[in-house]
Amino acid sequence: MPYNFKNANLAVRESRLGSITGFTGDLQTLVYRSECGSLKNRERCFSQSSSCLSGCALNALAAIRNVAVVYHAPAGCTAMASNDAVKFGQIAARVNKTTNSVFVCTDLNENDTVFGAIDSLRKIVQHTWDEYHPDAIFISTSCVSGVIGEDVDGLADELKDEYPVPVIPVHCEGFKSRIWASGFDISDHAVLQGIVKPPKQKRRYINIKNFYESARPQITKIFNEVFDAEPQFLYCNSTVEELSHLSENLATVCICGTLGTYLGNALEETYGVPYVRTLNHSGITGFETWLRAIGDTIGKRAEAEAYIEKQRAIFIPQIEEVTKSLHGLRAVIGMGPGFTYEIARVLQEFGMKVDYALAWHYDYKYDNGQVPPALEHLVKTSPKDMKVAVADQQNYEVLNILNRYKPDVYFSRHPGTTVWAIKQGYAAVFVDDEYTVFGYEGTLSFAKLIRDTVTNRSFEKNLAARIQLPYTKWWYEQNYDKFIKEEGVK
Ligand code: SF4
Incomplete structure (x- = not known):
């Protein structure tokens, strides 16, 4: 483009x-229609x-x-x-x-x-x-x-x-x-x-597009020690002078394709800065794929492999031990599309079942014309009929789905939906920080967080018992699909 x-x-x-902002169906249909270009938005007859x-x-x-x-x-x-x-x-x-x-x-x-x-x-x-x-x-x-x-x-x-x-x-x-x-x-x-100026010289910096850079110390260490490069975090704490050099850097990476698609693709196409299009850093598969893809892009694959081998020896046994208690738990996810499909993959790695994955919108292709990598990966690892929806952060739909599937735990990245799930009586994990599941250490602490959340459910039980929600029995009996108009195929 x-x-x-x-x-x-x-x-x-x-x-x-x-x-699009409206779709209900299964994962295979979503990906198939994305790839063949027949995906069409479905309008709501009511919208919050x-x-x-x-x-x-x-x-x-x-x-x-x-x-x-x-x-x-x-x-x-x-x-x-x-x-x-x-x-x-x-x-x-x-x-x-x-x-x-x-x-x-x-x-x-x-x-x-x-x-x-x-x-x-x-x-x-x-x-x-x-x-x-x-x-x-x-x-x-x-x-x-x-x-x-x-x-x-x-x-x-x-x-x-x-x-x-x-x-x-x-x-x-x-x-x-x-x-x-x-x-x-x-x-x-x-x-x-x-602000960005045409390149004059190459610099050993890697652009990293994120929100609030909580993993700045870990990423700086990995980029320094494994890739012999400095991270250029965007945009928190960046300066106008630093931004003017984005075109001179080794590559662009991002915490999720939704956030990075325009900058990454535009820098690649306009100034030849490679955009690393891959899974994000979440979970074991995601983190290793992410590191390898950066390594391949900047000629440091062997260094990435050495790092992975060392870290696996430390963390994989611990992660396997904690995730034993998570096997078989059922989850519903409601997040932006960049994270819904990434977190679904992580939960599957933990042996959990994703009953329903809601994304607030859906980019069926990124600026390079391709289907998001996290989705392409997920369709290979998920049951054929895994339910997905594009829901524009419509809480009334989320609560209907939660009531129907009654999951062991709900995952969201937005406080507004997390608190409603808790009021409804469901254990919920608020994955606010984009680096909650960063690397092996983040994966281990995320597994522990889920274990602790589902083990003690007294908070949501007590809260739900004392709260009258505005949703009626009638609404919970409805199939919310029927409030989304039009068929999904052109
Ligand atoms: S710019 Fe945004 S916040 Fe302001 S009126 Fe328009 S929609 Fe509302």
Whole structure:
């Protein structure tokens, strides 16, 4: 796919990747229809709220150190700003750094929607520069500034000669995609458009796209000792200067294909930086496949094998011992698609059965036109009829499924669904941190976490006994499939 960094607008996942938010069926059908191109979205006749793509896009940009994000939006759209300020400050402090990134909102009101507010935006950008002297300024649209047609691209173009730093327009109209992961691509596009420079020399760095880098020490050690390279974590704690060199690095890896597809494929196609497309780091198979794929890409396969052999001797017996108690447990998973299929594989490694795997959306191909590797792997290791759904984080569907399958444990990466499962009386594991199952050590501690969660169930039992949920017996008796319209085949 050609990447056009001259245009600030980027096609959303629905049109670029054919991504969907509605499907129910089995895993084989999902993969078969993805491969033959016959997968079609199924619409809901009722939908609960979901998330806005601007959260994903602007969070990622605000995570870069010492930048300004000026959001041309009503104040409510910027609700995440205070959380970001605390979170990114703490993440910087973990590596003995500080960040002075700021999130500024233009607070659009009714008058502005009638008369426009491009002059206010210009003044606020000036004020932001005067106060903070950021290393880059991102100016973002929202639903409101998009609908009234504010010329943010024109303003950014005008201002780029006034300030000695990049001024980059970002198109975050929330209404343009139901898939919040479109926001990941929008932030990558902004970085590629305004910050990354063409390569001058090769550097022994590996780009690693993640969220909150909790495994920074372990990854740095592995990359240093096994691959003789430094990690370039993206975007927390990165600087504008570091980002300008992304095109010079050895390779790009990612914690999940959903997060990395745009940046990885764009760097590969535009600047020849190889994108390591493989399983993620979770579980034994995932971690070893991930290490080998990086090793193959940068000519360090033998070193990766030596590391794997040493670590296996330490951890595999311990993992096997703990997972004996997990054999036969039944699970339901509800996560973003990047992790649903990765965690399903890990649970199968533990001898557990995945009764139902829900993904909040589904990219049936990535930006290289291929089916996600985690899914291709899973279809080979799973029962033919393993149930899957694409559910757009619809809690009423999740609770219906939990009630029907009554699993031993529910896994989610979003607190909103975890807490509802617990209120319903099911043991639940909140896999919030993207590195919860990182490598052998993470796999061992994850197995112990599941064992401990299913062993003592008094918390969810007591909570469920004291809570009246809004769902009626009638709803639990429904097959939620019938609330999703259209057949899945074109
Ligand atoms: S940009 Fe649109 S969808 Fe996103 S928070 Fe603002 S109004 Fe809501």
